[in-house]
Amino acid sequence: MNRHLSRRHFLNLVGAVGGSTAIYQTSRAMGLLPETGPAPNLDLKHVGRGTKKVAILGAGISGMTVAYELERAGYDCTVIEASKRIGGRNITLRHGDVIDEMGYDQVCNFDDEPHLFFNGGPARIPGHHRRAMHYCKALGVELEIMANDNRLAYTQDSDAFDGKPVRIRHYTTDARGFMSELLYKALDRSQFEMPLSEEDHERLRQFVKVYGDLNDDGLYKGSPRAGFKTGGYGKPGVLKETLDFSEILKSSFWRRGMHFNQTEDWAAPLMTPVGGMDNIVRGFVRHLKSPIVTDAQVQGIHNTGGGVDVVYNHRGKRRKISVDYCFNSIPSHFIAGIPNNFSNDYLQALADMRRGNFFKIGFQMRERFWEREGIYGGITHTNQEINEIWYPSHGINKQKGVVLGTYAFGPDQSNKFERMLPDERLRYAAAQGDKIHKGYSDYVENGVSVPWGRMKFLMGCGNRVLDENHDRDFRRLQLPEGRHFMIGDQISYHSSWQEGAFASALNALEELDRRVRAESSASSRG
Amino acid sequence: MKRNSAILFAAIVLTCTSLAAAAADEKPVIPDDRFVYCTVCHGVQVGGNANLGAPRISGLSAWYVEQQLTAFSRGWRGTHEDDRGGQEMRPMAAILTPAEIERAARYVDAVESPPAEVTLDGDARHGEILYGSCAACHGVRAEGNAALGSPPLAGLNDWYLLTQLEHFKSGIRGTSPDDTFGQQMQAAVTVLNDEQAMQDVVRYITTLGNDER
Numbered sequence: 001m002n003r004h005l006s007r008r009h010f011l012n013l014v015g016a017v018g019g020s021t022a023i024y025q026t027s028r029a030m031g032l033l034p035e036t037g038p039a040p041n042l043d044l045k046h047v048g049r050g051t052k053k054v055a056i057l058g059a060g061i062s063g064m065t066v067a068y069e070l071e072r073a074g075y076d077c078t079v080i081e082a083s084k085r086i087g088g089r090n091i092t093l094r095h096g097d098v099i100d101e102m103g104y105d106q107v108c109n110f111d112d113e114p115h116l117f118f119n120g121g122p123a124r125i126p127g128h129h130r131r132a133m134h135y136c137k138a139l140g141v142e143l144e145i146m147a148n149d150n151r152l153a154y155t156q157d158s159d160a161f162d163g164k165p166v167r168i169r170h171y172t173t174d175a176r177g178f179m180s181e182l183l184y185k186a187l188d189r190s191q192f193e194m195p196l197s198e199e200d201h202e203r204l205r206q207f208v209k210v211y212g213d214l215n216d217d218g219l220y221k222g223s224p225r226a227g228f229k230t231g232g233y234g235k236p237g238v239l240k241e242t243l244d245f246s247e248i249l250k251s252s253f254w255r256r257g258m259h260f261n262q263t264e265d266w267a268a269p270l271m272t273p274v275g276g277m278d279n280i281v282r283g284f285v286r287h288l289k290s291p292i293v294t295d296a297q298v299q300g301i302h303n304t305g306g307g308v309d310v311v312y313n314h315r316g317k318r319r320k321i322s323v324d325y326c327f328n329s330i331p332s333h334f335i336a337g338i339p340n341n342f343s344n345d346y347l348q349a350l351a352d353m354r355r356g357n358f359f360k361i362g363f364q365m366r367e368r369f370w371e372r373e374g375i376y377g378g379i380t381h382t383n384q385e386i387n388e389i390w391y392p393s394h395g396i397n398k399q400k401g402v403v404l405g406t407y408a409f410g411p412d413q414s415n416k417f418e419r420m421l422p423d424e425r426l427r428y429a430a431a432q433g434d435k436i437h438k439g440y441s442d443y444v445e446n447g448v449s450v451p452w453g454r455m456k457f458l459m460g461c462g463n464r465v466l467d468e469n470h471d472r473d474f475r476r477l478q479l480p481e482g483r484h485f486m487i488g489d490q491i492s493y494h495s496s497w498q499e500g501a502f503a504s505a506l507n508a509l510e511e512l513d514r515r516v517r518a519e520s521s522a523s524s525r526g
Numbered sequence: 527m528k529r530n531s532a533i534l535f536a537a538i539v540l541t542c543t544s545l546a547a548a549a550a551d552e553k554p555v556i557p558d559d560r561f562v563y564c565t566v567c568h569g570v571q572v573g574g575n576a577n578l579g580a581p582r583i584s585g586l587s588a589w590y591v592e593q594q595l596t597a598f599s600r601g602w603r604g605t606h607e608d609d610r611g612g613q614e615m616r617p618m619a620a621i622l623t624p625a626e627i628e629r630a631a632r633y634v635d636a637v638e639s640p641p642a643e644v645t646l647d648g649d650a651r652h653g654e655i656l657y658g659s660c661a662a663c664h665g666v667r668a669e670g671n672a673a674l675g676s677p678p679l680a681g682l683n684d685w686y687l688l689t690q691l692e693h694f695k696s697g698i699r700g701t702s703p704d705d706t707f708g709q710q711m712q713a714a715v716t717v718l719n720d721e722q723a724m725q726d727v728v729r730y731i732t733t734l735g736n737d738e739r
Contacts, residue, residue: 102563103617297562299554299570318554333577337569339640351577419613454614457566459578 040134040506044073044513045520052516055080055310055321057301058329059292060088061498062487064284065135065505066327067292077290078321080312082297082457086285088329089121089461090498092276093362093448100456101449106422109446110364110402115395118362118402119277120450121461122498123390124148124270131502132280136273139283143271146393149261150378152227153391156436157383160251165380165436166243170226171253173213174243177220180212257381265497274394280498297457298330300339303482311339327508329488329501331355332463346481349473353490355460357453359414361386361406361429365443368401373437384432385413405429405447418451425449462489462496478507485512555637561630563618573639574683579611581686584639587670590677591631593707595619599627602705606698611689646684648722648729656727659717663710668734675707680734687731691715691724 052075056063059081067077083100085091095112098105099120110116124146125132136143151169187205196204208214213223220242228237248254260266273279285292293314300311308326312319330338332353340347370391377393390404406429408414417425426447433440452461465473474493477486485508487501494500557565564572567580574582583591596619597603604616622630660668663676670678679687693699700712718724 102566103621297565313554313556316556318556334566334569334575336577337565337567337573337575337580339570339573353577415610415613454617456563459566 040131040502042069042506042509042513044069044509045517047074047516049074050076052076052325053307053321053323054078055308055323055326056290056329057298057310057326058082058088058488059086059294060329060488061090061280061501062329062489062505063088063327064281064288065502066487066509067288067290068135068284069505069509071288071290075325078323079288079290079292080296080298080310080321081292081294082330084295086292086294087278087281089452089458090277090281091120091450092278093118093120093450094276099448099450101422101451102454102456102459104422106448108448110362110448111400113400114275115392115398116364116400116402117276118360118404118448119272120360120362120448121452122277123404124266124272125498126265126267126270128264129497129499131506132499133271135502136280136283139280139287141279141283142274144274144394145269146272147268147377147391148266148270148379149268150375150391152374152376153378153380153389154436155251155253155257155381157251157253158435159383160247160253161243163435166251167227168253168257168381170240170243171248171251172258173223173226174220174245175248175254175258177212177214177223177242178245178248180208180214181218181220184208184212184214184218252383253381257379260381272393298338301326301328301484302339302341303484305482308483324483325512326484327487327505328484329486331458331460331488332486332490333460342481342484345476349465349469349476350486352466352469352473353463354466355453356410356462356464356496357414357418357451358410358461358496359406359408359417359452360404360450361417361425361447362402362450363405363426363430363433363447364400364402364445366400366445367443368395368398369437369439369443370403371396380436382432382436384435385416386429386432387413389433389436400445405433405444406449411453414451414453417449418454422449464490464495478511480508480511480515553638555633557633560626561633564630564634567614569639571637571639572634574642574686576645576683576685579686579689581683582639582642582681583634584637585678585681586634587672587678588631588635589672590670591634592627593675595622595627595630596624597702597705597708600704602702602708603699605702606693608696609693609698612699642681642683642732644684644729644732646688646725646728646732648725648727650726650730650733652723653726653728653730656718656723657730659714660727663714668731675710679731682731684728684732687728688724691718691728692721695724 054070054075054077056067056077056079059079063079067079071077085100093099093108094117095108095110097108099108127133151172153168154165155168155171156163156165184205187208209218212220213225214220222239222242224237224239226240229240231237261268296312296314298310298312299318302309307322307324310321310323310326332350333355335350336347375391376396377391380389385408386406388404388407392401392403395401406417408417420428426449430441430444452458477491487504487508489495489497489500489504491504492500494503555571567575567578568583569575569580572582572584574580594603598616598619599622601616604612606612663671663674664679665671668679670676690699694712694715700708702708718727
């Protein structure tokens with residue numbers, strides 16, 4: 001018997017004494033549970049109405065979070081937004097909406113129906129994004145489950161299976177079956193670094209059999225998990241032929257789509273606001289009392305010692321607002337173009353950030369043809385440049401639906417689309433869809449493209465600090481420069497997620513509160 | 527009320543600690559909606575944004591801005607696959623009508639911004655010698671020569687000048703058969719043998735002052 005208490009044994013003891021909550025807390029303290037981030041529990045000191053002025057640059061998620069929390073603590077907030085639209089990268093496109101791309105004003109021509117919308121920015125929220133979930137609840141934003149993963153969707157790869165689409169269910173089941181058969185044959189307990197007991201070895205053999213659905217002899221001969229070829233209901237089920245293992249390996253699906261649902265942020269279930277992601281923005285607008293000045297491009301940010309001066313253009317005039325504190329979510333790559341008096345290390349840290357350029361297309365389809373193929377929600381994965389096709393989880397059985405027809409990540413994939421005219425992008429993406437669904441492009445009625453690298457006042461998304469300078473720069477940027485705080489998903493370890501935007505805002509608010517409390521205790525002593 | 531805002535405005539100017547802010551506030555040119563686009567990348571008062579590779583263009587002559595916007599819109603410039611910045615610029619010019627190009631040029635010409643900072647090292651004295659052959663077209667003070675289609679160089683960001691010299695050298699810029707002036711420059715850049723020569727000449731140009739048109 002091991003003299004040391006095993007961790008499991010210890011947890012059992014804790015559980016016996018303190019119940020499951022104690023286990024949870026202790027596990028977290030021992031580092032056994034991932035830190036998913038606490039739900040916000042801000043306790044901002046109320047400063048008294050009309051005593052402290054705050055300018056918030058950018059009416060996206062982080063900016064509105066700051067406004068929401070600070071006005072409850074008595075701060076006098078003004079939100080200054082360069083665009084004519086509120087929401088930043090949280091955008092839901094519906095009938096008649098304008099997509100404000102640099103150079104090309106696209107208009108969304110979806111039918112005027114509540115289920116026909118496209119989330120051009122963030123689209124999904126996992127349950128461990130505690131901050132996002134907290135604000136959805138606080139703002140009264142109704143959420144629903146969305147399928148991010150669907151075994152009836154397809155994988156299509158130009159280098160495998162003659163480029164034909166294969167159901168994800170078929171691919172995944174056969175891949176696991178063949179891998180398990182190989183493992184089963186190779187199981188030799190003497191080969192393990194820590195010898196397995198006879199019992200454990202037998203358990204492992206059974207595990208592998210169940211994992212891959214092997215037959216009694218440990219061979220993979222197909223499985224109903226792949227779906228029946230025919231029958232299975234009124235008539236006996238006939239198994240599908242197994243896929244060629246060499247083709248399974250040739251496909252890039254094992255590298256991407258097959259395991260993306262194992263990633264923490266993409267694992268089922270995911271959620272989305274009923275009726276569109278911008279219901280979070282609407283929720284903020286409903287709750288905020290602070291003015292949000294749109295069409296107001298910032299022209300200067302200067303720390304003055306006791307506060308911050310912000311200059312901006314609005315309605316053909318240059319205006320200035322002098323505040324006690326400034327919270328700034330302007331994309332890092334724009335700061336060098338705005339007159340300021342920031343210190344060199346702060347500017348260098350901002351300059352070290354690189355902008356990403358995700359790209360999405362939404363198509364309105366005249367018919368929900370995918371539902372005839374048994375697909376309700378979820379994602380098809382392809383190695384073509386469109387990457388993914390998302391089927392809507394909402395509006396099932398209606399006539400029309402809006403699918404995501406392209407999701408390109410980063411410069412290598414997105415630049416090509418960015419350089420095309422909007423109509424060209426749609427045609428290009430639709431033609432790639434034809435390789436997955438016969439007649440796909442004929443179902444396209446209209447579409448919108450959202451190139452984040454070219455959107456006005458954004459020119460990028462998912463900004464990140466270069467790896468080699470990451471820790472140094474990030475420590476700097478998470479601290480204020482004078483009375484100026486950078487915020488936004490760019491100032492988080494979860495760039496390109498709304499959770500990152502919420503986290504950046506809450507970090508900055510905690511830092512502000514610490515300073516305000518310190519100042520007030522200093523002045524009460526003085 | 528008007529009087530108050532005038533006083534307020536004066537106060538802003540007076541309390542500005544940095545020269546940069548003062549310069550921007552003294553003569554703000556507020557672009558109309560169509561040209562706010564320019565400031566998204568090229569920065570406030572089109573004073574440049576190194577992070578986006580968008581140069582300071584305030585101080586460029588209207589004729590040159592017009593010429594280059596035309597070059598972008600016709601694809602003489604900004605179509606090479608290695609010209610990332612040019613590719614970003616191209617659609618912005620392509621949507622402008624000739625009349626809008628003229629208005630954009632006048633806007634850029636009218637704006638002032640703080641001088642470009644010196645960011646590159648180089649041997650200005652060696653650069654001065656090399657610049658002798660540049661001066662024939664671009665002028666001894668790098669003030670440009672409209673008659674020859676040679677733009678002013680003084681006042682541009684040094685990093686932008688260097689990038690453009692590299693682009694001319696490698697054929698990213700100035701190889702389009704329709705781009706007569708670009709072709710001239712592509713031929714002229716051969717006098718600069720290597721990267722060091724380009725840096726030296728750029729360093730010299732930065733000593734020539736700004737916006738002396």
